[in-house]
Structures are given as C-alpha cells and as structure tokens.
Amino acid sequence: MNTVKTNKPLLNLFDLTMIVIGLVIGMGIFRTASDAAAASITPTVFFMAWIVGGIVALCGALTYAEIGSRYPVTGGYYKIFSTAYHPSLAFGINCIILISNAASMAAVALIGSDYISQIIFSTPPTDFIKSLIAIGAIVLFYIINLMGLRLSSTTQNILMLIKIAMILFLISSLFFPSKFHSPIVNSIVPTVEYGFWDYVKSFGVALVAVCFTYGGYQQTINFGEEIKNPRKNMPRGIFIGILIIIGLYLAVSFAYFKIIGFEELKTSKGIAAIVAERIFGPTGRFAFSILLFFAVLAYVNVILMSNPRVMYAMSEDGILPAAFKKKDEKRDVLTVSLTVYALLSIVILFFLDTFDKILSFSIFLDCIGMAFSAATLFILRKRMAGQDDSQIYKMKFYPLQPIIFILTYIFVAISITIDKPMTALVALLVLGSFILIYFLQQKLKKN
Numbered sequence: 001m002n003t004v005k006t007n008k009p010l011l012n013l014f015d016l017t018m019i020v021i022g023l024v025i026g027m028g029i030f031r032t033a034s035d036a037a038a039a040s041i042t043p044t045v046f047f048m049a050w051i052v053g054g055i056v057a058l059c060g061a062l063t064y065a066e067i068g069s070r071y072p073v074t075g076g077y078y079k080i081f082s083t084a085y086h087p088s089l090a091f092g093i094n095c096i097i098l099i100s101n102a103a104s105m106a107a108v109a110l111i112g113s114d115y116i117s118q119i120i121f122s123t124p125p126t127d128f129i130k131s132l133i134a135i136g137a138i139v140l141f142y143i144i145n146l147m148g149l150r151l152s153s154t155t156q157n158i159l160m161l162i163k164i165a166m167i168l169f170l171i172s173s174l175f176f177p178s179k180f181h182s183p184i185v186n187s188i189v190p191t192v193e194y195g196f197w198d199y200v201k202s203f204g205v206a207l208v209a210v211c212f213t214y215g216g217y218q219q220t221i222n223f224g225e226e227i228k229n230p231r232k233n234m235p236r237g238i239f240i241g242i243l244i245i246i247g248l249y250l251a252v253s254f255a256y257f258k259i260i261g262f263e264e265l266k267t268s269k270g271i272a273a274i275v276a277e278r279i280f281g282p283t284g285r286f287a288f289s290i291l292l293f294f295a296v297l298a299y300v301n302v303i304l305m306s307n308p309r310v311m312y313a314m315s316e317d318g319i320l321p322a323a324f325k326k327k328d329e330k331r332d333v334l335t336v337s338l339t340v341y342a343l344l345s346i347v348i349l350f351f352l353d354t355f356d357k358i359l360s361f362s363i364f365l366d367c368i369g370m371a372f373s374a375a376t377l378f379i380l381r382k383r384m385a386g387q388d389d390s391q392i393y394k395m396k397f398y399p400l401q402p403i404i405f406i407l408t409y410i411f412v413a414i415s416i417t418i419d420k421p422m423t424a425l426v427a428l429l430v431l432g433s434f435i436l437i438y439f440l441q442q443k444l445k446k447n
Contacts, residue, residue, distance in 0.1 A: 010228035013237050020061065020217065020241030022160065027299055028213035029167065029249060030272045030292055031111045033256045035356060038266040039205035041194055043257065049203060050253055053210035054246030056408045059401040061217035061238045063374050068221035069230055069393040070380045080221075082317075084376040091319055092434040097369045098307060099430065102344040103352075103362035104215070105303040109134035109345075110355045112296030115270050115289040124269070131353045135346050141301045142342040148331030159298040162291050169288075170275055171251045173259050179278045181261035204415025208363050211412055213249065215366070217242070218373070230393040308337035360420045364427040367413035371406045378402070 011019070040046035071080055081090035113133040117125050173179065194202075217238075227233050256265050259275045268274055272292065277285035312334050315324035326336040352358045378399070395401055417424040 011233075012228050013233045013240075016227060016233060016237030017241045017244075020238055021244055023216040023219045024057065024214060024242070024245050025163070025167070025248070026213070026216060027108045027111050027163075027292075027296055028209075028215075029252055031114065031355065032209040032213045032359075033253050034265055034268055034271050035209035035359065036206045036253075037256075037262060039202055039209065041192075041198060041202040043262050045199060045202050045206060046257075046262070047250065047253065049206035049210045050250050051246065052203075052408075053207060053214050054242060054249065056211070056405060057214040057217050057245070058239065058242040059405040059408075060370065060374065061242060062235060062395045063377055063402045063405055064218050064221040065234050065238060066393055066395050066398075067373075067377050067380060069234070070377075070384060080373070080376050082319075084379045085372070087319075088435050088438040089372075091438040092431050093369055093372050094310075094314065094319075095434040096365045096427075096431050098310060098341070099344065099348075100362050100365035100369060101303060101307050102341060103348050103358050103365070104212070105138070105300055106134065106345045106349045106352075107212070107355055107358045107362060108296055108299050109137050109349070110358065112137060112293045114355070115273055115296075116293040118270050118273060119286055119289050127353045131349050135349050137297060137300055138304075138342055138345050138349075141297065141304050142338065145301070145304050145338055146331075146333055146335065148328070148333050159295050163295045166272065166288065166291060166295075167248060167252060170255050170272060171248070173255045173275050173279050174251070176279055180258045181264065201415065201418065204411060205419050207408075207412050208360060208416060211363055211366070211409075212359055214245070218370070227393070230391070234393040235395065304338065304342060308334045308341050311337040311341065357420075357423065360416050360423045361427060364413055364416045364424050365430070367409040367416070368427070368431060370409045371413075374402045374405050374409075 036049055037046050040049065067080060071083065081093055084090075085093075110130060113130040117130055117133060121129075227237075255275060256271055259278050260268055260271060265271065270289065273285045273288045276288035280287075311320060311324045312327075314320040315322060315337070324334075324337045324340070327333065328335050348358060348361075352361055381398075413424070
C-alpha cells in the first residue's frame, strides 16, 4: 500500500504516551466507580474489574495501533469498515458508533448534572430534573457551535489540566487516614454464600462501567503514520500510557473505597464531591462540583465539534443523504449534521433518563463496534500477506491481544443481555434498522 510522505514532525515516545493518557482519561472516573461497586458483590470483584479493564484497554490500544499503521487513512473506523466489510454492515456499524458517541455525551452530561444539582437544590432532584439540566448543557453548546463560537484550544487545555488536578486531589485524600470511612463495628452483617456464576455475573456487570471509563484508546487508530520509529515507540508509548492510567484509576477507586466505604459507594451520587467535602468541608464540595461541571461542558463541546464531521464525511461519500453536507460557509458550521447529532443526544436523554440506562445502551453498542473493528486486523493481515511491512507496526504475541479484546467485549455484551435484556434488544434493533435503511437507500438510488 502506498503512503504519502510528509514533512510533518513525528511523534516521539513521550508525545504518544501523553496522547494515550489524554484520550482515555475522561469524566467517567468521577461517577462510574459507584456503578462498578453497585455491580460488585465483593471489593475483590470491584478492583479486579479495574485491573482486567486496563489489560483489555492495553490489548485494544495495541490492536487499533496496528490497524492504523496498516491502513493509515483519515476517517478511522469509517474508512476501515467500508474496506473490510460489506457496505451494509459498514454503514450499520458506523451509525451505531455515532449513536454510541451521542449516548456517551448524554451520559457525561448527566454526570455533570449530578454534581451541579447538589449545589443548586437543597434536596436531591428527580431523574427528570437531572435530565433537563443535562439537556440544557447540550442545547447551550449546540447554540454556541451553531454560531461558530467554538471554545479555543487554550480553554480546552485549561479544563483538561483542571480535570487532571481533580484526579490527583482524589488520590491525595489517601494521605488523610483520619478521614477514612469507619464501618459500624456493632452492626450485624449477614453472611451471604456466593457461587461461581454469581461472581462471573457480578464481574461482567462491573466491567460495563469500567469499559466506559477506559474508553478512548481506540483513537490510536489515527496515529499509525505519525510515530517516530513505530515498531519500537508504538508499543512502548501505549504500554506506558495504559499502565499510568491503570495506576491512576486504581488509586482513585481505592480513595473512594477508603473515604466513602464500599457499601456506601454503591449508592452514593457525586462521589468525587463527597471526597472533597470529607477533606475540605462544604467549600471543597462546592468548588469541586463547579469545576467538574465546567469540565463536562468542555467534553460536550468537543463531541459536538467532532462527530458531525464524521456525518459530513459519510455524506460526501454518498452513504448518508446529501443534506448532511449542508454547511454555513460564513460561520464554518455543519448545520444539519450538528442539529441532528444534538437532537440524537437529547432523544437518548429523554427516553433513557438515568446514567445506568444510558451506560448499558452505549456500552452494548460499543461492544458491537469494538468487536467488528478489532476483527478488521485479521482481514488486513491476510490481504497484506507478502507485502513489505518494514515500516508497519506489528504487535508481538499476535493474535493473542485482539482475541482477548474481542472475547472480553462479547462477554460484556452477554452480561448486559442477561442483566438488561430490553436494552440489548433495542440496541440490536437499532443496528438492524440501519442495515435495512442501507438496502432501502440503495434500492431508491437504482429506481
């Protein structure tokens, strides 16, 4: 495969490591530890889910890195799916990935709503009120993007630094043993005997929240051609980056465990603000909630900027209707794509009004997209057999990593199906609907 040589500066080991960390560390860690704890029947299951989730993320990042190195094109998933699979399947999977991203944005908006509502209302608001606050955040940044008033990269970087500072603060709470949660000694805790399948089911459901938190590494697919000495630096940068993330996530989860307590963690909302209040009192909780809400707004802004561009690219190739190419040239805004994408998130929030529901729906769609996208590596390797691969990153121990990755996501999908069968059914119907739409669209074109 021919590639175009450019004079673009190549990324070194440190650059790639920082990119991997930046891609993965998002808003989930400020909420999902509570969901993972609620699913875990013991603390051991809880912490094992975080460790295994990190290992799966490492396998996934290496898999996507080789895919990107073998097929270095702009467009990531979209182009690779259309190359590896039947156009109908490529169309369906690309569409559900867009919907999954919209659901993730809705989920993160709900995280922000959880925190900000604690300082707005004296009593916990209903799920409907929280959804309205999340919808308000999406509408606000939809209008900002529609007017072409995008947040500058400087603002985004500042908010990213604030997010990292908050993570480090949560970890620092471990140095305040006097603030640790003290279980009630005299309370009688009933002994429950769990069987093997109880542990398996608990672990699988806990992985749903953990997989959401570790998401983002799949974007390593876009850096295959931009790494200096990729055979050496690609695996090292990804391994170091994921190892740092595993360490940070385990440390934050352990801080929640020690400060809030395992049983209380299962039902607590705004867990990061609770830790801040235990250390610095009500002022700490107030400041933390405000800062986290601003970080959520930055995430919503980025998603609203990036995903409509994917819809625009699909429209250019004739996969989506031409209307998605409509652009306000003066403001440089993709009006139709942006509007449809924002509405999609609002619809998801309206029908799935809790974080738990959106999380399961988003991750089930992700399971389909992740498994099919990782499987493209087997197709690419077969097609490129015998070609010069001296400049291509090839992972060691292949095919172990993609197999672990794919099997884990199949396991998570099965866990969601057992735990929430209607959610899984709706997600599968959504995929089937898009495949049907593809064939109807092709038939209309022929007519």
